[in-house]
Amino acid sequence: MATSDVFPGALARMPDAKESGLMIWSSADPAPPPRFVEGFERFETFARDAGADPAVLAADLAALWDFVAAHPALLVSADTADAATRFLGNAIAVAHPAATWRMMSEPEVGTSTRSVTVVGLLRTIVERPDQREPFLEMIASWPQADRDDQELSALAQEDADVELVVPPEPFARPALALPEFVDDDGRVIGYGSRWAGGSPPDDAYSRVSHPERFAPVLTVVEALVDYLETWYVVDVDRRAGESDARVMHLRPTTGAAITITATAESVSIEAGALFRDLAPGCTCDACDETAETVADQLEETLLAIAAGGLREVFPVGRQRSLHTRILTADGGRSSSGDPGPSISPERLDRAAEILGRLADGWWPAWSLRDARP
Numbered sequence: 001m002a003t004s005d006v007f008p009g010a011l012a013r014m015p016d017a018k019e020s021g022l023m024i025w026s027s028a029d030p031a032p033p034p035r036f037v038e039g040f041e042r043f044e045t046f047a048r049d050a051g052a053d054p055a056v057l058a059a060d061l062a063a064l065w066d067f068v069a070a071h072p073a074l075l076v077s078a079d080t081a082d083a084a085t086r087f088l089g090n091a092i093a094v095a096h097p098a099a100t101w102r103m104m105s106e107p108e109v110g111t112s113t114r115s116v117t118v119v120g121l122l123r124t125i126v127e128r129p130d131q132r133e134p135f136l137e138m139i140a141s142w143p144q145a146d147r148d149d150q151e152l153s154a155l156a157q158e159d160a161d162v163e164l165v166v167p168p169e170p171f172a173r174p175a176l177a178l179p180e181f182v183d184d185d186g187r188v189i190g191y192g193s194r195w196a197g198g199s200p201p202d203d204a205y206s207r208v209s210h211p212e213r214f215a216p217v218l219t220v221v222e223a224l225v226d227y228l229e230t231w232y233v234v235d236v237d238r239r240a241g242e243s244d245a246r247v248m249h250l251r252p253t254t255g256a257a258i259t260i261t262a263t264a265e266s267v268s269i270e271a272g273a274l275f276r277d278l279a280p281g282c283t284c285d286a287c288d289e290t291a292e293t294v295a296d297q298l299e300e301t302l303l304a305i306a307a308g309g310l311r312e313v314f315p316v317g318r319q320r321s322l323h324t325r326i327l328t329a330d331g332g333r334s335s336s337g338d339p340g341p342s343i344s345p346e347r348l349d350r351a352a353e354i355l356g357r358l359a360d361g362w363w364p365a366w367s368l369r370d371a372r373p
Contacts, residue, residue, distance in 0.1 A: 002038055006058040007090050011038040014086070015103045033100040036090045042083035046074065054087075061095050062136055064088065068122065069129040081122065089118040096142050113145045114138070148317030152336040155313055155323045162327055164307040165365035167231035171303060174223050176216040176291055181209070191290045204286035211283045213291060215264035218246070220295045224302050225250065225260070232306055232366040256310050256363040258302065267298060271305050272312050272363055273351035274339050275324050304328050308365030312355050314339065320348070323361075 002011040012034035044054040050071060057064040064087075068074060074084045089109040093099045099109050099116075108115045124131055181189045191213060225248050229236050234252040241247040241261060250258040256272035269277040279297040280289035304310060309327035316323050316336070325334040339348060355361055 004036065006044070006055045007036045007094065009036050011036050012101075013038060014107060015101055033102055035093045035097075035100050037086050037101050040083045040087035040090065042077075042080045043074070043087040044083075046071075046080055046084075058087070058091050058094055061091055061139060062132070064091050065125055065129075065132050065135070068125045069132070072126045075123070075126055085118045085122050088122055089116070092116055092118070092139070095139050098143075098146055111142070111146055113149045114142055144318050148319050148321060151317050152321060152323055155316065156325075156334045156336065160311075160325070160327050160362075162308060162362055164304075164309055164327065164329065165368060166303075166307050167227075167368065169231075171224065171227050171299060173295060173299065174219050176219070176295065178216060178291060179213070181213060183209075191288060193288075195286075195288065200286040200288070205284055207285045208283050209285055211265040214266065214280065214283075214289075214294055216291045217267060217279075217294050217298065218262055218264065220298060221246070221248075221260060221262045221267055224298060228302065228306050228366075231369060233369055234306075234366060252306070252366040254364050255308065255366040256305055258305060260302075267294070269298075269301055272310055273354045274314060274322055274343070274348075275305075275310060275312055276340070277301050300328055300332070301326055304332060305363070306366045308363065310363045311361045312351075312358075312363070313361040314348070314352055314355055 003009075004011055014037045015033060047054045047057060047067065050067075052067055057067055068084065068088070075081050085107065089101060089107065092109045093101075096111070098111050100111075102108055102110070102115075106117050106119050108117050110116055121135075124135075181191070183189055189209070225236060225238075228234060228250060232252060233254075234250050237249040237251070239247045239249075243263065246260075246262045248258075248260040248262075250260070256275070259270040261268045261270075265283065267279050269275075269279075271277075277297075279294045279301075280287070283289065304326045309325075309332065311323075311325040311327065311334075313323040315321065320339075321336055322339040323334065323336045326332045339351075358364075
């Protein structure tokens with residue numbers, strides 16, 4: 001395998017899209033993606049002719065940025081631009097040793113947290129030299145982003161040592177009265193199976209047809225609240241909200257409180273310190289949600305919270321991410337990310353204090369009633 005005097009590792013050929021797809025999706029053990037790729041010799045020659053040392057440029061992204069910005073002629077020749085792209089990507093891998101090459105729609109260098117499209121970066125350096133400092137700041141913060149991601153991944157993979165507290169009788173979902181909707185040609189729309197396992201058309205992502213198809217879920221929400229009030233020690237406050245919304249505050253004697261805001265088009269759930277959930281998560285035609293899938297999500301979320309299956313861990317890492325988990329007998333789900341830009345720093349600090357008093361972030365189960373009322 002070829003080596004280089006300027007990059008500290010073996011050189012490989014540029015991966016193609018098929019190879020990158022196999023590395024991402026294959027369950028086998030594919031060859032590791034390359035850290036450095038070959039084919040940058042034209043740029044080395046260009047740099048030397050311009051009085052620069054390629055070894056210095058390879059080890060110093062700031063110097064490399066300044067050199068490229070001062071030499072827009074690099075983009076004149078397609079071959080030289082390609083060589084500069086490869087050199088630039090390799091230099092990123094020097095600055096962040098965990099980064100590797102992959103081919104998506106264009107060549108990229110990255111990790112699971114960040115990825116740089118090097119062709120676009122080369123043009124940015126020439127056309128937008130003012131982006132130098134934001135780019136260098138991104139590179140400097142990249143290792144911490146990877147460490148934060150590893151911490152969040154570890155939380156998601158932890159075994160849950162939690163015993164769910166469930167009522168003696170399971171929840172019985174009321175029958176959903178599902179109306180039929182037709183398209184412009186009078187054909188019944190088969191929500192939930194519109195794309196037959198294929199990809200939806202591009203315009204479906206920006207189209208929302210018949211969001212009122214979720215209105216039957218309101219009966220499920222009412223039934224779930226009645227069920228929780230029947231079996232758990234919880235006070236329920238029902239109020240009318242804006243735009244005909246139904247707002248229900250569930251305040252248990254133990255565990256995470258819940259606020260449900262339900263309309264004919266969606267149901268939002270706020271629980272614990274920072275947990276937020278919206279069903280459906282998206283109403284666009286591409287996502288093709290149905291009243292049944294929304295009811296499934298609501299049942300899973302509300303019953304899990306009452307049973308002691310809500311976990312909130314905050315702050316995680318330097319980015320102060322929020323990790324949440326909904327635990328069910330069948331597994332459940334977890335998510336991680338920014339708690340939300342609209343949440344004030346004061347509220348975040350209060351949430352961190354509250355969650356810090358819980359056992360590994362797990363909210364206790366609601367107390368079951370001694371006898372059914």
